[in-house]
Every structure is written in C-alpha cells, then in structure tokens.
Amino acid sequence: MKLEHGAHLTGEDRAVLHDLCGRTHQVSANEDIIGEGERPENVHLVMEGFACRYKLLSDGKRQIMALLVPGDFCDLHIAILGEMDHSIGTGWGCTCVKIPRATINDLTTNHPRIARALWWATLTDEGTLREWLVNMGQRRADKQMAHLFCELLVRLQTVGCADEDSFEFPISQSDLADTLGVTPVHVNRVLQELRAQNLIVWRSKRLQILNVERLKAFCDFNPNYLHLTRRANGDSSE
Amino acid sequence: MKLEHGAHLTGEDRAVLHDLCGRTHQVSANEDIIGEGERPENVHLVMEGFACRYKLLSDGKRQIMALLVPGDFCDLHIAILGEMDHSIGTGWGCTCVKIPRATINDLTTNHPRIARALWWATLTDEGTLREWLVNMGQRRADKQMAHLFCELLVRLQTVGCADEDSFEFPISQSDLADTLGVTPVHVNRVLQELRAQNLIVWRSKRLQILNVERLKAFCDFNPNYLHLTRRANGDSSE
DNA sequence: CGCTATCTTGATAACGTTCAACTATGGTGG
DNA sequence: CCACCATAGTTGAACGTTATCAAGATAGCG
Numbered sequence: 100m101k102l103e104h105g106a107h108l109t110g111e112d113r114a115v116l117h118d119l120c121g122r123t124h125q126v127s128a129n130e131d132i133i134g135e136g137e138r139p140e141n142v143h144l145v146m147e148g149f150a151c152r153y154k155l156l157s158d159g160k161r162q163i164m165a166l167l168v169p170g171d172f173c174d175l176h177i178a179i180l181g182e183m184d185h186s187i188g189t190g191w192g193c194t195c196v197k198i199p200r201a202t203i204n205d206l207t208t209n210h211p212r213i214a215r216a217l218w219w220a221t222l223t224d225e226g227t228l229r230e231w232l233v234n235m236g237q238r239r240a241d242k243q244m245a246h247l248f249c250e251l252l253v254r255l256q257t258v259g260c261a262d263e264d265s266f267e268f269p270i271s272q273s274d275l276a277d278t279l280g281v282t283p284v285h286v287n288r289v290l291q292e293l294r295a296q297n298l299i300v301w302r303s304k305r306l307q308i309l310n311v312e313r314l315k316a317f318c319d320f321n322p323n324y325l326h327l328t329r330r331a332n333g334d335s336s337e
Numbered sequence: 338m339k340l341e342h343g344a345h346l347t348g349e350d351r352a353v354l355h356d357l358c359g360r361t362h363q364v365s366a367n368e369d370i371i372g373e374g375e376r377p378e379n380v381h382l383v384m385e386g387f388a389c390r391y392k393l394l395s396d397g398k399r400q401i402m403a404l405l406v407p408g409d410f411c412d413l414h415i416a417i418l419g420e421m422d423h424s425i426g427t428g429w430g431c432t433c434v435k436i437p438r439a440t441i442n443d444l445t446t447n448h449p450r451i452a453r454a455l456w457w458a459t460l461t462d463e464g465t466l467r468e469w470l471v472n473m474g475q476r477r478a479d480k481q482m483a484h485l486f487c488e489l490l491v492r493l494q495t496v497g498c499a500d501e502d503s504f505e506f507p508i509s510q511s512d513l514a515d516t517l518g519v520t521p522v523h524v525n526r527v528l529q530e531l532r533a534q535n536l537i538v539w540r541s542k543r544l545q546i547l548n549v550e551r552l553k554a555f556c557d558f559n560p561n562y563l564h565l566t567r568r569a570n571g572d573s574s575e
Numbered sequence: 576c577g578c579t580a581t582c583t584t585g586a587t588a589a590c591g592t593t594c595a596a597c598t599a600t601g602g603t604g605g
Numbered sequence: 606c607c608a609c610c611a612t613a614g615t616t617g618a619a620c621g622t623t624a625t626c627a628a629g630a631t632a633g634c635g
Contacts, residue, residue: 105417152467154467154471156471156475156557157557158557160475161475162470162471162474162475164467164470164471165467176460176463179343179453179456179457179460180457180460180461180464180564181564181566182561184464184467184468184561184562184564185467185562215417218417219417219418221459221460221463222414222417222418222459223418224463225414225459225462225463225466226418226422228463228466228467228470229390229392229402229403229422229423229466230422231470232400232402232466232469232470232473233392233394233400233402235470235473235474235518236400236473236515236517236518237394237398237399237400237518239590239591240590240591271612271613271614272613272614273613273614277474279474280473280474280475281591281592282591282592282593283613283614284591284592284593284594284615284616285590285591285592287614287615287616288591288615288616290614291615319394319395319396323420323422324422324423326418326419326422328419477622477623478622478623509580509581509582510581510582511581511582519623519624520623520624520625521581521582522582522583522584522623522624522625522626523622523623523624525582525583525584526583526584526623529583
C-alpha cells in the first residue's frame with residue numbers, strides 16, 4: 100500500500116487502509132477478474148503479481164491497455180460508470196483484494212486524505228495511458244519496449260516489488276506483443292536486439308536491466324507522468 | 338453544457354453551472370492554453386471549437402492524445418496532481434472559460450450531483466484514451482481514421498455541435514497525422530481511399546459522413562466507452 | 576495578385592506482418 | 606528419472622503497410 104504517493108496520509112489513514120487487505124483472493128491464470136459489460140459489486144485491488152486491462156476486437160485481436168501491479172486498483176470507476184467498457188484479467192495468476200463498493204463510498208466521504216489518494220491514483224492511471232499512447236504513436240518498437248521496461252521498473256520499485264535493476268516479469272512474449280501493439284514475432288526480434296546491445300537480460304521470468312541509465316537514455320524516458328514526487332505545493336483545498 | 342450525461346442534474350445544478358459560463362476567453366490559433374510543467378491557477382473548459390492535449394518529444398515529434406470539444410474540461414486534475422505532464426493547445430482557435438480552482442473545490446464539496454458529473458467526465462476521458470490506444474495498436478490507418486470520425490460525430494452530436502452526419506472540422510491533415518500516429522503523407526492517401534469508397538467528404542473545414550452506418554461497420558465502432566446512455570441502475574451511493 | 580500553408584503525387588526504403596517450420600522449455604505421468 | 610507433450614520462443618522468406626524525401630499543385634489570406 101505504499102502506493103499512496105498522492106497525499107500525506109496519517110497513521111490512522113494507514114490503519115484503515117491496512118484493514119482492507121484482510122481477505123485476499125487468488126486469481127488463477129486465464130481467469131478474468133472482470134469481463135466487459137459486467138457491473139461488479141466489489142472494487143478489486145492487486146496485491147501480488149500482474150493483472151491487465153484489455154479489449155478483444157471482433158477479429159480476435161487483443162489490445163492490453165494497462166498493466167496493473169501491486170497497489171493498483173482495477174475498477175475504482177465502476178461506482179460512477181454503469182458497466183465495464185473493457186475486461187480485466189491475468190494470464191499469470193495474481194492475488195487481489197475485493198473491497199465492497201460501500202467501503203469505497205465510506206472512504207471517499209469520511210476520509211478526505213484517502214479520497215485524495217484514490218483520486219490521485221486514477222489520475223496517474225490516466226497519465227500512464229497518455230504516455231502509452233505517445234509510446235505507440237511516436238516510438239519504434241524497440242524504444243517503445245524499452246520505455247515500458249523503464250516504466251515498470253520505476254512503478255514496481257515504488258511498491259517494493261523490484262530491486263535496483265530487475266523485477267519478476269512472468270508474462271509471455273505474446274502478451275507483451277498485445278501490450279505494444281505488434282506481433283509476437285516482432286517482439287522476439289526486438290528483444291534480441293536489446294539483448295545484443297547489452298541493455299537487458301530476460302530469463303526464467305525475471306527481467307534485468309543491465310544499465311538503467313543507458314536504457315532510459317535510449318528511449319528518452321521521463322517519469323514525470325507518474326507523478327511520484329510527493330507534492331511540494333502544500334495540501335491546498337480541503 | 339449538455340455534456341452532463343454523468344448524473345441527473347436538477348434545475349438548480351444547471352443554474353450553478355450556467356453561471357460559470359460568463360467570462361469566456363478567446364484562444365487564438367497556435368497559442369497554448371497550458372504548457373507542460375505549468376501549475377495553472379484556473380481550470381479551463383472548452384466552449385467552442387477544438388483544443389487538444391499533446392506532448393512533444395525531444396526529436397520534435399508530436400503526439401496528440403485527445404481532442405477536446407465543447408463541454409470538455411482541459412485540466413480538472415490539476416488540483417490533485419502537481420504539474421501538467423502534457424500541454425494543451427489549439428492550432429485552430431477556440432473559446433474557453435476559466436474557472437478558478439476554488440470554484441471547482443466548492444462544486445465538488447457542496448454540489449454532490451455536479452461532483453458526480455465531473456467525476457464521470459474524467460472517467461469517460463479515460464475510457465476514450467483507452468479506445469484510442471486500441472485504435473492505434475490494433476487497427477490499420479484507414480479503420481483507425483474512420484473510428485475517430487465516428488467518435489467525433491457522436492461526441493459532437495451530444496453537445497449539439499454536429500448534425501445527423503456532419504460537423505465542422507477545422508484541423509489540418511498534419512494535425513490529424515499527429516493524432517493518429519502516422520505521417521501526413523499517409524493521412525492524405527488514406528483520406529483518398531475513404532473518399533473513393535464514398536464514405537466521407539471533407540472540404541472547406543467541414544467533414545461529412547456519407548453513410549454513417551457503413552462507416553461504423555467499416556471500423557467496428559462501438560460507442561460503449563463513451564458511457565452516454567443515461568444510467569439506468571439507480572443513483573446508487575450518495 | 577502573389578505569397579505561404581497545405582495538400583497531392585511519385586519513387587524508394589524501412590519497419591513490421593504473415594505464414595510456416597523448427598527448437599527450446601517446463602510440467603506431467605509412467 | 607526419463608519420455609512425452611504442450612506451450613513458448615526462434616528463425617527464414619516473402620509480403621504489405623507506412624515512412625521518407627522531394628517535387629509539384631492547390632487553396633486561403635492579405
């Protein structure tokens with residue numbers, strides 16, 4: 100729950116949040132957490148492993164629109180929007196917590212700092228989505244992939260799930276292909292390039308970045324869109 | 338302000354919203370509304386014309402990440418996130434309203450239905466962003482462009498800025514290229530294809546869709562991500 | 576009327592796809 | 606412990622989509 104970079108939380112806030120994490124729930128590989136069109140009763144929070152937002156097209160293609168790591172909410176928006184416009188699944192297994200809608204409503208009305216942090220979480224999700232769009236539109240597959248790796252390293256580090264230069268990365272090349280919007284064959288070839296340039300090593304489900312600074316420079320990585328610097332401009336409002 | 342599909346507003350709510358629209362402000366072409374890195378004091382709302390979110394890369398490339406039409410907010414998030422992670426501009430001139438941060442804070446705390454509608458607005462922005470990602474990742478340039486045209490028709494219709502099959506579309510082919518993530522030359526060729534198939538006419542800054550149903554079928558358009566159906570599942574919460 | 580932007584066209588090259596086959600790898604049951 | 610199987614990763618060749626570069630045509634604006 101270290102994800103709360105979005106607001107200055109008090110000890111009491113942390114205790115409230117900690118209580119939520121009781122009943123975890125194992126989601127097995129290839130099982131969806133929520134399907135498109137559903138109206139889930141609970142809000143889901145990833146605790147361990149990866150999940151992803153995705154859409155299937157009528158021709159069978161799949162686009163992964165977000166990778167959710169520990170601390171990320173799957174469907175905070177469902178209380179406002181009617182039904183899901185995409186699915187959330189995990190091809191790799193993950194554990195998550197189900198939080199009743201009522202609890203979320205309570206948090207947002209009675210715990211202003213937590214409400215602010217949740218607000219922050221959805222806004223950084225949106226910032227990430229924008230950066231992914233830039234990534235797909237303007238960067239070639241090699242830099243796009245490098246950019247994703249840099250992002251994941253930073254995001255996983257902030258929740259204690261990555262060390263200095265590596266992290267567990269259990270997804271397949273096909274999944275990565277659906278994330279980047281290219282074919283699995285091309286992913287394979289780009290990976291070989293990155294390996295040949297001594298930028299990364301990826302084996303036995305662990306991705307290691309051999310020289311983080313060089314990889315960041317390679318893809319022109321700027322983490323400002325993650326909004327991780329704890330805000331300096333006072334708490335404003337509220 | 339018809340954009341309030343997100344909640345059932347009362348007459349009083351509407352009056353409050355209407356009062357905001359007093360001091361409109363003309364933004365000339367090529368003038369930014371907000372630049373990346375800024376911390377704007379006001380929240381901006383588009384009243385007429387188009388604006389866009391964009392990022393510039395170090396190599397001079399530009400990606401447009403959103404087209405903002407009348408009724409869209411530019412920077413509702415700025416009270417929570419520290420600084421802008423992208424710029425907002427208009428290459429075409431538009432009029433917008435500046436709403437002080439304090440007013441927004443007042444709305445969100447004292448007018449629950451309006452707060453809900455604002456919440457809805459940012460969530461549909463996010464949904465749109467996700468659909469654009471699918472569009473770029475999985476669809477060829479021709480279908481991608483068709484999809485964008487379908488989306489704009491629907492969005493502009495909901496705010497009374499489009500008729501049955503056409504709308505003002507003052508942007509250049511280059512701008513469209515930066516939106517779709519392709520080159521201007523390719524945009525030109527794709528447009529010719531769409532024209533040759535009698536799907537669209539685009540001249541003197543007006544885009545007409547000759548057969549809306551055929552264009553929607555062509556690009557497999559499903560507007561569910563815009564969440565425009567006024568919600569039927571009760572007002573829940575609050 | 577002329578200037579500048581934008582749009583259009585052609586030729587060539589690069590990036591990414593497709594299809595098909597082949598090679599690892601990891602898990603399972605014998 | 607090994608043989609087997611299914612899945613994931615790798616390779617090659619041909620093809621299609623989009624990029625690049627450069628030039629020419631059109632249209633909008635003062």
